[in-house]
Amino acid sequence: MSKTTIYYFSATGNSLAVARHLTEALDVEEPISVPGSLINEDPYLEARGATSLGFVFPVQRATIPEMLRGFIQSMPIDPHCYYFAISTYSLFGSNEFWDIDELLVSKGAALNYAASVKMMGNVGIVGPSTATINKRLERMEHQVDGIATAIAYHQQSFFPRANKLLGWAVKNFTHLYRKYIVFRIDKRCKGCGICVQVCPAQNIQLQKTDSEVSAPIRSDKCEACLACVHWCPASAVRMSKRRHTSYHNPRVLPEELNPKKPKAASAPPAEVVQRITEEPEIRVLLRDQEKPSGAQKQSMSDAEIAEALSSLES
Ligand SMILES: Cc1cc2nc3c(=O)[nH]c(=O)nc-3n(C[C@H](O)[C@H](O)[C@H](O)COP(=O)(O)O)c2cc1C
């Protein structure tokens, strides 16, 4: 019996929109979130017994998102399974398919089919216009219909050889970027909790601070995916001093990005979020895992967070 499983990673919804269209065109089960799976008891439940298995993801820094890399690295691989990968990108891809192929080859399988879908960019200074969004979504549907046919017939495809020098540079850049990245949340924060919901790394907690503007916090859990920046309805999350345009796919809602997330473990209950919304002194902090040397301690432990939240409830 054949079984097709499609996993996706998506920060601003483009890859989820593509993954959904692909599952509809193939008439298979809905796509499964990688961050959502990773917090399940068995992250690879849906992969077991698959005869055809695919990944849909954004190109990030010329390759695959780090979380997806880790997911594939630990995944049980069946050498008889048909593997495919679909990337979404805004300018150009590079090593993403080669990187996935290498991971699969190291486990006795290989990447059989790969395709790239041009979508809306989420790193530019100017966001995409409505006309561009509509045009690309329409084109995406046609392209993904063709991709679905290729996958249904288990077609094989070739992808460009990896640029090893670029791969090395990207790997080191990504390491530094994740280590030193700083997010700020400014006083426009309304405490709505959307950033908590969309963060694939469960890296954000709502916390009470006594300052007007929350302090810059960095964390080695951060995937530097920019989901928090783009989904914040108040444009309150920023990277360093730079202000980003806000973009997220119009076909995706924030709560649809990473389902299967046990909300109780990562976010406070709805009534607490409501209370936080009403209290102006409550701000959001990105959880700190690793401090810059000499920096003041500004993160809170789980126990401190629980204490702060329960004091809000009382
Ligand atoms: C941190 C980061 C790095 C990116 N790097 C690239 C890149 O190297 N090449 C490219 O064409 N697009 C790049 N993009 C753009 C995304 O690949 C593109 O907008 C994608 O469709 C976003 O998908 P998502 O909405 O599912 O996250 C990058 C986006 C982010 C946030």
Ligand code: SF4
């Ligand atoms: S920073 Fe987070 S909690 Fe604050 S308004 Fe933005 S999304 Fe909502």
Ligand code: SF4
């Ligand atoms: S903190 Fe923001 S950038 Fe970092 S992983 Fe979470 S959503 Fe992505």
